[in-house]
Amino acid sequence: MAQTARKTRNNIASEDAMAVSLAASPDDPVFCFSATALRARLAVFHAGFPGRVSYAVKANPSTEVLSTLSGAGLRHWDVASVHEMAAVQAIQPGAVFHYHNPVKSRREIFTAFHRFGCRRFAVDAREEIEKIAAIVGTASGVELAVRFVLPRAQGLSAHDFSTKFGAPEAAAAGLVAMIARLGLTPVLTFHPGSQSRDPAVYVRHIEAARRIVDAAATPVKTLNVGGGFPASYPLSRPASISQFFEAIDTATTRCFGDIGRPLLECEPGRGLVASSMSLLTSIKLVCSDGDDVFLNDGIYGGLMEFMQVPELQPPHRAIRNGATLTGPVKQWKVFGPTCDPLDVLPVKLDLPLDLREGDYIEFGTLGAYGLATATRFNGYGCHAVVPVETVFTGA
Numbered sequence: 589m590a591q592t593a594r595k596t597r598n599n600i601a602s603e604d605a606m607a608v609s610l611a612a613s614p615d616d617p618v619f620c621f622s623a624t625a626l627r628a629r630l631a632v633f634h635a636g637f638p639g640r641v642s643y644a645v646k647a648n649p650s651t652e653v654l655s656t657l658s659g660a661g662l663r664h665w666d667v668a669s670v671h672e673m674a675a676v677q678a679i680q681p682g683a684v685f686h687y688h689n690p691v692k693s694r695r696e697i698f699t700a701f702h703r704f705g706c707r708r709f710a711v712d713a714r715e716e717i718e719k720i721a722a723i724v725g726t727a728s729g730v731e732l733a734v735r736f737v738l739p740r741a742q743g744l745s746a747h748d749f750s751t752k753f754g755a756p757e758a759a760a761a762g763l764v765a766m767i768a769r770l771g772l773t774p775v776l777t778f779h780p781g782s783q784s785r786d787p788a789v790y791v792r793h794i795e796a797a798r799r800i801v802d803a804a805a806t807p808v809k810t811l812n813v814g815g816g817f818p819a820s821y822p823l824s825r826p827a828s829i830s831q832f833f834e835a836i837d838t839a840t841t842r843c844f845g846d847i848g849r850p851l852l853e854c855e856p857g858r859g860l861v862a863s864s865m866s867l868l869t870s871i872k873l874v875c876s877d878g879d880d881v882f883l884n885d886g887i888y889g890g891l892m893e894f895m896q897v898p899e900l901q902p903p904h905r906a907i908r909n910g911a912t913l914t915g916p917v918k919q920w921k922v923f924g925p926t927c928d929p930l931d932v933l934p935v936k937l938d939l940p941l942d943l944r945e946g947d948y949i950e951f952g953t954l955g956a957y958g959l960a961t962a963t964r965f966n967g968y969g970c971h972a973v974v975p976v977e978t979v980f981t982g983a
């Protein structure tokens with residue numbers, strides 16, 4: 589027989605703000621955002637990363653996140669599109685853009701260069717270099733960042749990034765030499781895969797960067813080590829971020845000490861913003877005879893990444909009347925709000941036995957690729973962003 593779940597008030601500081609948003613739009617899920625948490629995380633990067641810190645806008649392009657980072661002094665932005673440039677520039681005129689999507693149309697390159705003053709573009713193919721050189725000219729002071737890729741080393745990151753972009757080592761050396769011949773400035777960049785599990789993944793790439801420089805016989809003044817820095821999830825608790833910084837610093841000195849260390853850059857998305865947002869969903873229907881529960885958000889909304897990479901399962905808790913429910917739990921099959929039968933979470937969740945319609949389920953660590961990837965499928969996926977002081981992370 590189902591026992592009644594206990595309720596505990598434990599630091600649901602977001603209660604008032606949530607109440608306001610839910611009153612305005614009670615059927616929609618909301619993202620709870622802590623600017624304090626984001627500023628603190630940026631400070632960790634600024635204090636610990638041995639180089640320049642930029643932000644991968646794609647992880648979370650919300651006005652709230654961009655304004656907070658801008659207010660905290662961030663000046664460099666890794667952007668995937670001219671639309672992201674426009675969003676950042678509206679908040680920070682004079683922002684410095686790194687257009688690190690390796691594939692861009694001619695019109696996009698033109699707009700980035702002339703309208704947004706972009707002077708850094710990523711490339712991984714000769715044809716892309718030719719396109720950019722033709723548009724910007726060779727005396728433009730433009731930097732071209734050659735994105736290189738290594739064969740995937742099993743287990744070093746949760747989300748493999750080696751299959752779409754990146755030139756293999758030998759080809760990358762040819763691209764670096766070509767850029768220098770054209771009179772443009774070569775930079776090297778890589779992405780080790782999102783949610784790196786082990787600092788060794790950066791070390792492998794820094795060693796490869798040195799081999800590329802030698803093979804190209806061309807000095808490279810800047811090495812961008814990408815994103816990939818981890819956040820903490822229940823099924824993925826990697827080394828501390830300071831161990832990543834230390835490993836990058838040590839490897840750079842070891843690999844480049846004899847010819848001069850390049851300026852290091854990083855462009856975190858997940859590792860910077862994930863822990864500053866949670867997603868508050870509500871229960872529309874509980875089928876108590878079985879184990880089915882239906883939420884007002886799902887894999888087509890803020891929980892898409894959970895579907896794509898189950899290791900990134902966010903922490904969760906159930907809330908009733910502003911208090912966390914504790915006590916006996918069972919496994920529930922959790923559906924989203926759309927009519928698509930695929931709209932179900934990839935694993936059952938432990939939730940209170942006496943779950944009820946109207947209870948809330950809050951998912952933590954959803955600041956990265958939650959809001960950013962939500963769709964409006966079936967008319968759902970409309971999320972307000974609500975400011976809170978302390979945000980749920982499951983810690």
Ligand SMILES: Cc1ncc(COP(=O)(O)O)c(C=O)c1O
Nearest residue numbers: 644688782815816817856857858
């Ligand atoms: C070029 C580039 N930089 C940075 C990032 C951010 O990666 P992460 O969220 O793993 O830090 C991405 C993610 O797609 C990317 O494509």
